[in-house]
Amino acid sequence: MSQVTSIGLYVIFGVVLLPLYVMLGGWFLDDPRQLRSPLIGLGYVVGFVVAIVIGIWILGFLLSFVLGY
Amino acid sequence: MTEPSTEEVLAPLRNTTWKFGVLMSVLVVYTGLFLYAWYLQLQHGLVVTGLGDWGPGGGIPWGLYIGTFVWWVGIAHGGIAISAAVRVFKVERFDAIARIAEVLTVIALMMAAANIVFDLGRPDRLFNTLEMLPSTLYHSPLAWDITVITLYLVLSVTYLILSLRSELHALRDRLPGYLQPLYSFVLLGYRPAEDEKVDRMLWWLAIAILGLVPLLSGGVVPWLFGLVGAQPGWFGAAAGPTMLMESLASAVAMVFIVTAVFRYVYDWTFIDEDVFMGLAKVLGFLSLAVMWFLLQEVLPGLYAAPTQSQEVTHALLDAPLYWVAVIGINVGMLYLFLGIIRPRFFNIPAAVVASVLITGGIWTKKVLFVVDGLLHPTFPPLTNLYPSGWYVPSLVEVTIAGGSLVIAALLFAIATKLIPMVEIDAQEVDE
Numbered sequence: 001m002s003q004v005t006s007i008g009l010y011v012i013f014g015v016v017l018l019p020l021y022v023m024l025g026g027w028f029l030d031d032p033r034q035l036r037s038p039l040i041g042l043g044y045v046v047g048f049v050v051a052i053v054i055g056i057w058i059l060g061f062l063l064s065f066v067l068g069y
Numbered sequence: 070m071t072e073p074s075t076e077e078v079l080a081p082l083r084n085t086t087w088k089f090g091v092l093m094s095v096l097v098v099y100t101g102l103f104l105y106a107w108y109l110q111l112q113h114g115l116v117v118t119g120l121g122d123w124g125p126g127g128g129i130p131w132g133l134y135i136g137t138f139v140w141w142v143g144i145a146h147g148g149i150a151i152s153a154a155v156r157v158f159k160v161e162r163f164d165a166i167a168r169i170a171e172v173l174t175v176i177a178l179m180m181a182a183a184n185i186v187f188d189l190g191r192p193d194r195l196f197n198t199l200e201m202l203p204s205t206l207y208h209s210p211l212a213w214d215i216t217v218i219t220l221y222l223v224l225s226v227t228y229l230i231l232s233l234r235s236e237l238h239a240l241r242d243r244l245p246g247y248l249q250p251l252y253s254f255v256l257l258g259y260r261p262a263e264d265e266k267v268d269r270m271l272w273w274l275a276i277a278i279l280g281l282v283p284l285l286s287g288g289v290v291p292w293l294f295g296l297v298g299a300q301p302g303w304f305g306a307a308a309g310p311t312m313l314m315e316s317l318a319s320a321v322a323m324v325f326i327v328t329a330v331f332r333y334v335y336d337w338t339f340i341d342e343d344v345f346m347g348l349a350k351v352l353g354f355l356s357l358a359v360m361w362f363l364l365q366e367v368l369p370g371l372y373a374a375p376t377q378s379q380e381v382t383h384a385l386l387d388a389p390l391y392w393v394a395v396i397g398i399n400v401g402m403l404y405l406f407l408g409i410i411r412p413r414f415f416n417i418p419a420a421v422v423a424s425v426l427i428t429g430g431i432w433t434k435k436v437l438f439v440v441d442g443l444l445h446p447t448f449p450p451l452t453n454l455y456p457s458g459w460y461v462p463s464l465v466e467v468t469i470a471g472g473s474l475v476i477a478a479l480l481f482a483i484a485t486k487l488i489p490m491v492e493i494d495a496q497e498v499d500e
Contacts (some may be wrong), residue, residue, distance in 0.1 A: 019280030026273030
């Protein structure tokens with residue numbers, strides 16, 4: 001039973017993120033091979049993830065004022 | 070497709086008409102109404118909605134918001150999938166609508182996420198969903214959903230930005246001065262020599278997006294429901310493919326509507342009837358697939374299915390709204406096929422109405438799918454313990470869920486003032 005209920009890591013990292021791995025492989029290994037543009041692309045990806053995390057924190061914080069908590 | 074002139078594409082960025090002002094005013098007024106409704110909900114809690122406690126309470130915790138969330142996620146997929154298909158399969162016919170589809174995806178994902186926030190009883194605890202992710206990811210489909218939707222949003226925005234770089238560099242001097250900080254962000258570290266590499270990166274990004282579509286709209290989102298055993302109607306091997314078909318049909322319908330609006334408002338006749346006919350063909354066959362999957366749900370559900378599944382199927386068929394949805398999808402689909410077989414009957418305004426019927430029907434069907442499973446907790450041993458519930462969305466709820474549509478339109482209107490809505494080849498920018 002525990003195997004079934006802990007399946008999440010395989011689902012996410014083993015299946016759902018496969019397209020991301022393929023994309024990153026293509027970015028860094030496909031021709032014309034260079035490092036600069038893929039790093040800029042990766043910078044945007046990581047930057048947006050961080051922006052979303054911070055944005056959600058700010059939204060929650062602002063909502064706590066409206067809710068009076 | 071006739072090639073658009075740079076001037077035509079840049080017109081929305083450089084000129085603002087009185088019609089745009091009127092449109093913005095209407096959207097802003099409704100947004101005010103939406104904010105007031107949301108404020109009421111925040112102040113008083115979900116008691117102002119038609120939602121309630123599941124089980125002995127006879128209510129349902131998921132309704133209009135979650136149904137609308139699923140609908141928006143579906144629209145998000147089709148949008149960028151069209152753009153990715155243009156890049157990967159070289160479907161040049163749809164070149165002119167690729168950017169519109171990309172922007173639609175980003176906005177649709179934001180509205181999907183917004184509907185989740187609306188459904189939370191304590192949205193101020195939103196950050197907890199991320200804080201707890203390292204432990205919830207093991208077992209919670211909701212945590213998977215947050216992860217994958219975030220990934221999809223990030224990849225969509227990155228796709229949009231990378232595809233904008235070379236053309237914004239070429240057009241920068243002709244774009245409004247107050248937007249230069251935005252363009253500087255998009256052009257971070259830009260060098261003209263990168264164009265070939267970025268084009269290849271976009272191809273790989275398109276591959277990733279096309280791969281994610283069946284894993285999200287036909288995977289993680291249907292698993293939100295299919296992995297919950299107590300709700301009849303939510304589980305089924307065909308649930309993923311069914312939802313994927315509905316999502317793609319709904320999305321193509323929305324791309325059709327938005328593209329037609331752009332063509333009408335800006336007189337963009339370079340998006341010719343051929344593009345719309347192509348979309349109509351795709352939409353017609355996707356709608357047919359939706360009906361085929363519907364048959365797979367209904368016939369086995371009526372014939373000799375387990376008691377709880379039969380009850381849900383009967384409840385669906387007894388709901389007048391279900392028939393409104395089914396008839397809407399069919400009327401829209403039949404018109405599109407008529408237009409395909411006899412092109413003289415095809416015209417864009419009528420096909421827009423058909424698209425509204427199809428996407429509206431699918432939205433209704435999705436809300437009913439969410440609601441119906443929760444209203445009939447007939448899974449033993451709950452059968453004798455829990456009453457069948459009831460649900461009618463309140464005015465506050467309708468205003469908020471409808472607000473996501475209006476805010477989407479508002480964001481689209483703002484986007485037309487920020488970036489060119491048709492992709493221009495940087496090499497072909499004319500004076």
